[in-house]
Amino acid sequence: MTDGLRIKDLSVTFQLRDRDVRAVDGVSVHFPAGQITGIIGESGCGKSVLGMAVLGLLPPYAKAAGSITLDGSPLLGTRRALGVKLGLIPQNPAESLNPARTVQAHLSEALRPLSLSRREAKAWSAQLLRDFGFPDPARVLKAYPHELSGGMQQRVLCAVGSACTPAWLLADEPTKGLDSALRDQVLDTLGSMRGRGVASMLVITHDLTLARSLCQSLAVMYAGQVLEMGQGVLEHPLHPYTAAFLNALPEHGFQPIQGIAPRAGQRLPGCPFAPRCPHCRERCTRERPGACQPESQHMVRCFLYE
Ligand SMILES: Nc1ncnc2c1ncn2[C@@H]1O[C@H](COP(=O)(O)OP(=O)(O)OP(=O)(O)O)[C@@H](O)[C@H]1O
Ligand code: SF4
Ligand SMILES: [Mg+2]
Structure with a gap:
């Protein structure tokens, strides 16, 4: 059975001494098998924590609720699949190898x-x-x-992560800090993984050129939530946050996103982007938008598409 990776209503809260930080907040998403899916979003939006929850690598003081299944088998809270069905290329090579x-x-x-x-x-x-x-x-x-x-x-690290030829591989910022020649090398390496039996990948990245050339589908995270996911996200963004995020890039004229980014772990009762959204209506501040599918293979959580 190749149902893929299904995440339902996943929340991850770090229980710190003085406060709780909700790093992933009610994520429901389906990553189909056989695809490379990119996960993008600003620093601190919960990309790595989502990945660590999938791999069963959350620290003991993290409380996770919801469900994660791989081809129908529950994953949340276990490391059963780690290395065998799921491989990891971690965020920082120098820190991830034992000297x-x-x-x-x-x-x-x-x-x-x-x-x-x-x-x-x-x-x-x-x-x-x-x-x-x-x-x-x-x-x-x-x-x-x-x-x-x-x-x-x-x-x-690519060799270590794919040593047991896992069907799924999570690569967390695989090109961070690399010069352009090394970046191209890593891109080629990731592309070639599929020829080695690693059929499905989640690639967390800030590098939109990499996302564009490597990924068939993209998930956009903001404040611990996946607000948009699908094909053509970069070419045709649907969510007001994605549009603002892309407009803030140098190649689109550096237009800053208005308002202030959410504090770490801050939770709002309605849409997390409401305080910064030019289309915000009263309903957006009190109700969370559900998933809409205005286009085939393209999900968005925003009342504009209801
Ligand atoms: N081990 C931890 N203990 C406490 N808080 C954490 C821990 N790991 C992450 N967080 C918090 O959870 C939130 C999400 O962090 P996460 O590392 O997933 O962000 P990210 O999207 O991967 O960012 P970046 O792009 O900078 O890697 C942040 O507010 C972060 O401070
Ligand atoms: S739900 Fe409302 S506040 Fe959120 S992005 Fe859509 S229009 Fe903006
Ligand atoms: Mg990260």
Whole structure:
């Protein structure tokens, strides 16, 4: 069964000493299998927390409610699928690799669910590195992270994340901080993952050029919610927030979004964009808009489309 990844009414709250921070707020979304879906939105809108909830990697002081299923099997609160069905390319290569462990040690650990012999694990690790553009895997397997360039570290993480050929891969800001040559290399690598059996991907990114060239569909997050999702989001945004977000980019004339961005974890009873929306009506401040589908393959949460 390849129903894909279904998230229903997911909320994640961090219970801090002095207050609760609601980082994901009632997200319901379906990521179909066989697609690369991008997740975009400003810093702090909840992209990584949503990803960590899917992977079962939330810290113990995070309280999650709702449901997440992968091909019909419940995922929320478990790490059962991690590495086997779901792989992760984490946000920061330098921080995600253990400086005291070799590349081989990282790959052997990632391959543990496959219960391979040492010899098999070594051969498979070398093959993975070859797949990710290392012509000399024997040397790289013995290397420590500090002996590798940023682009090489990123490719090692791609190999680690896809070691068990998971059907799904989450890549969190895979091109952040990379120069344009490395960025292109990572883009090629991600594109080639699909040829290696990783059929579906979620790619969290600020890089809209990457989103445009790699993703078939995009989800737009704001204040812990997914406000718009589908195909053609960048070419034909429906939600007033998406339109404002795109207009604020340098290539569209740097028009700042009016009003103030929501505080971390701030919850409003109505539409989260209401205080900044030029189309806001009274109803928007007290009621949350449900999902509308004004176009095929394109969902938006805004009363303008009811
Ligand atoms: N471990 C944590 N403990 C407490 N609060 C957290 C934790 N992780 C994230 N948050 C809070 O949850 C909210 C969403 O954070 P998240 O990391 O998902 O943002 P993001 O959209 O990935 O941003 P960025 O683009 O900067 O990576 C933020 O307000 C953040 O401060
Ligand atoms: S629901 Fe209302 S406030 Fe929210 S984006 Fe639509 S028009 Fe604006
Ligand atoms: Mg993040």
